[in-house]
Amino acid sequence: MDDLLQEFLSETTESLAVLDVELVRFERESSDATILSNIFRLMHTIKGTCGFLGLPRLGAVAHAGENILGKFRDGELEVTPRAVTLILKAIDQIRVLLAEMESTGVEPAGSDAELIDEINAAASGAAGAAPAPAMPEAAADGPAFSDEGFPVAAELLAEVAHALKHDSQPVPESPAPAPEAPRAAEPVRAPEAAPRAADAPREGEAKELANSSIRVNVDVIENLMTLISELVLTRNQLLQMQRGQKDNEFKVPLQRLSHITSDLQDGVTRMRMQPIGNAWNKLPRIVRDLGVSTGKKIELTMQGADTELDRQVLEMIKDPLTHMVRNSADHGIEDGIQRLAAGKPETGTIALNAYHESGHIFIRIADDGKGLDLERIRQKAITNGLATEAAIAGMSEQQILQFIFRPGFSTAEKVTSVSGRGVGMDVVRTNIERIGGTIELTSVAGKGTTFLIKIPLTLAIVSALIVEAGSQRFAIPQLNVVELVGVSDRSDVRIETINTSPVLRLRDRLLPLVSLRGVLGLEAGSRATDRFVIVAQVGANTFGIIVDRVFDTEEIVVKPVAPLLRGTPFYVGNTILGDGSVIMILDPNGLSQAAGQIEHSDQTATQDQNGRTGSQSGDQTSFLLFRTAGHELKAIPLELVARIEGLDAAIIEHVGDGRHVVQYRDHLMPLVPFDAGHQWKQRGQQETLVFSDNGRSMGLAVDEVVDIVRDRMAIELSSARAGLLGSAIIAGKAVDIVDVGHFLTQAFADWFDTSVAQYTTRHALLVDDSPFFRNLVAPLLTAANWKVTTAADGAEALKLREAGHQFDVIISDIEMPNLDGLALASAIRNDPRWNKVPLIALSSHAEEGDIHAGREAGFDEYLAKSDQTRLTENLARVLRLAGRGEANDNLKRAS
């Protein structure tokens, strides 16, 4: 196609996009002459260029649009939704014509007479109607008319009007869309105030026009990006080779090359960054049209439109964002009458907010509508067979809300043509997760719904471990790899099965395992005895992946999978290795789900054979289920258990005052029965759960080890029975959760003693002025193998610091006398002694403002006391991370 034509298509398309946004703004602020003159100029330019390029059909439509805009400008036509809709129709028609031109290269034959007539009719129909707010003074000799019947002086008059309004010279410097001119009497917070932040992209755009910028074809950038990636990889190889050598003349130039490459990489990455406003610019129009068609008043505010992100990432979130905004407008925001009845302002608001934080982009979509209907979701879940009534009854609000992310789930009573049925929240979430992002949802009935999306800044080069299974190679992101373990039948480290679930004994822990071959359906091949387990971590879950071979770690360029392959849950992308071979990049999240796909009788997993276990991703814990004398099921988090032994009853010795011990691996291990009335076997096997710490072991004698299951850790606390923390629903069954600490101290009174503890024991500081609460939370910590020290308020806590104590995590209430949580956090962060310790806030107040204040003060995580079930779950998750001695940013990543 003609280059010039291509240029025209691209320029005009951009202008149309701006026109859309500006027109919607103008409809709301019809007194703003600046916006109008901008719109007019754009339409005018389109008309002008059509004339130059000999495009009469397009020109005619643009002319009609310009005509009606001119009427607005002269105050001859009232700015009504109908009139604006007509202009929007003209814009749409121009788009249609442009699209045809793009594929055929010529202006399509035909006429748009009907549309043009309609527009012209509207333009002339309201002659002498209500005057435009800034009534321009006619020039002394009256407006002259051009050939096209258009008042020529109107423009001049508009400038005069603008000048009069803003009290400057008759010919202002420029009617640019810069917000420097005072908006007469429009306080920023007025409900009808235009999105002030929307000025930002406009201003940015105007500035951009003023700044030097050049246009570069997207393909050129892509190629450049690929080349730079190759350069980076080659640079790494060279550095690798250099490392092995002694100093030689290559060292210095190589370092220089390395710096330059890094700078290049940064530069090109920045080139690919685009402001998120580009993905947003169609939204005002969409919301406006939705408002008109549904008769609702909806306002869209956008903040942070100039937040930049990678072009590819932008492409992938465009549709999800649009979908969510449509949902809010269509299903979230109520109509005017309902809102007023509810005491809300008549105009509903959808607020978009984007910002950068710690290497990620956060996008918030919040509406002040009626919120998600929990009851309806519950019903829908049951009707669709996604969960049983019993399971639903036991779920928290958050868990119920998560159902909307299930495929095919739509709670809209009538599927309106507006939001459509095709795209669902499941697709939204999948799209977001595919680029390594997460999406969270909060909703308050009657108040509104908020989505928070978190996505990585770029899809870039990552370090990956190359492994092999079933003669095929795969890559696993290094980020998720904790450790590599070689296993064989000969070594200490062995793969075992507990009731058909493979687990790995690793030092003091038992890890659930997943076989890569098994999960991908690869050929079994020979049962080689030497295999490898990749110890992987996803969020707070650790598990092992069994592979045949392990190669090197390589830096790879992550390329997203083709659309066809997006349904497969195990891959997060694919890449080309240095030798030219294409390999898939595994998604540890997808694999960890498979690690839990062992049983779950009445859970939804059984229906979901091909895909994930459940809609809940992450935050699942592996539990060991066992029976004791009472035949009731008990459970313990699997990772607390070091080993499961079937001890030969004959070797168990009874040593005075009811104690039992056994010779176990070179030392005497105390055996503690679960119940006091435990009948010790004389012969046969005594099932024992072994706990280890610091070289000491203790065995808990049980009747029968039943199974290993995966579920959320949602414990109902009750301190009724000794030895039990409370109960939980695990895999659809009610089980008691064992308080391990109780038994540990039975075996060794000093198990938690400071003097015996070494640096590997994890030590938590619990700060709360309520003794009741201290007593409630402390056992949770000890059950998770923490040593706990308590303090009644911030001041006491700081005294411990003065005394030289060190902790691995500090959990603190906020409202306390003497020194409250916020002040404590501040004091901790500003002092080198404790400032790297993970800080968790535990408070009865968990409004957004509180959470924000908490984080500002220095807390890494903020948990609410009120929701007991989530409390244990969250605490467990957060503690697990803190316990690994990981830095604060890991905590943030998981939160």
Next chain:
Amino acid sequence: MSTHTNQSDTEAFVTFTVAGQLFGVPVIRVQDILTPDVIAPVPGGPKQVRGLINLRGRIVTVIDMRTHLSLPKADAGQNGMCVTIESRGDFYTLFVDSVGDVITLPRSLREGNPATLDAVWRDVADAVYRTDQGLLVALHVDRLLAIQSKA
């Protein structure tokens, strides 16, 4: 090579054979034709996806046409060729038995899909042509690839 094929009275096709049936795709949609080197399988992926290949630094999805068009499986050891096409920004390559010539057919020989055409093919066929090599099914590239996502 004529670029504005919709204006002229002939259409140019790259032809290929799958399980004895002759097919064609418009020549302007074909990026290249190659003998596949190494195809990396995608375990757990859709059946039609034979795997992925590295095409000058680009990862291209290989679609097994026999599987996709529900044709009988090939004999073991039978090789194939790849016809690379682009659709909506992504590259795909069709794994076929053999690739024939580029032929230009007059539109006058073009017929609508006969009623006897297999249901699956009807979706992806744009038209059929009676040629001296037999019936040629002209494929509609975008529809051919659209089916995949439903599978």
Next chain:
Amino acid sequence: MSALCLIVDDSRVIRRMANEILKGLGLRTAEAENGQRAVDFCRTTVPDMVLLDWNMPEMDGISCLKALRAMRLEPRPVVVMCTTENGISKIREALEAGADEYIMKPYDQDVLMDKLAQVGLLERA
């Protein structure tokens, strides 16, 4: 040396067209997206001619024209205003502000040639 013409228009399509036409006529060209950039350009380089659009963001044609004239550039560049409107008052306004000529959009090679000859620029090829 051939004459230098500064093309001032917010539409890059039009700038490009004008560029091609003028280059075809043997002139050298430069471009500016709006009045402000045109003024900035003229601070360092004085063109022989300015082809000035009326409607532009940041600084429109008339304002730019007034600014250029106020700069008293030497030698005085020929300014040709162009727009789609041709009302008498517009033309008057342009001329009063200091334009030498007025040209209607869309223009083509012949029209420009005419104008250039009228202002005596074509001889300087």
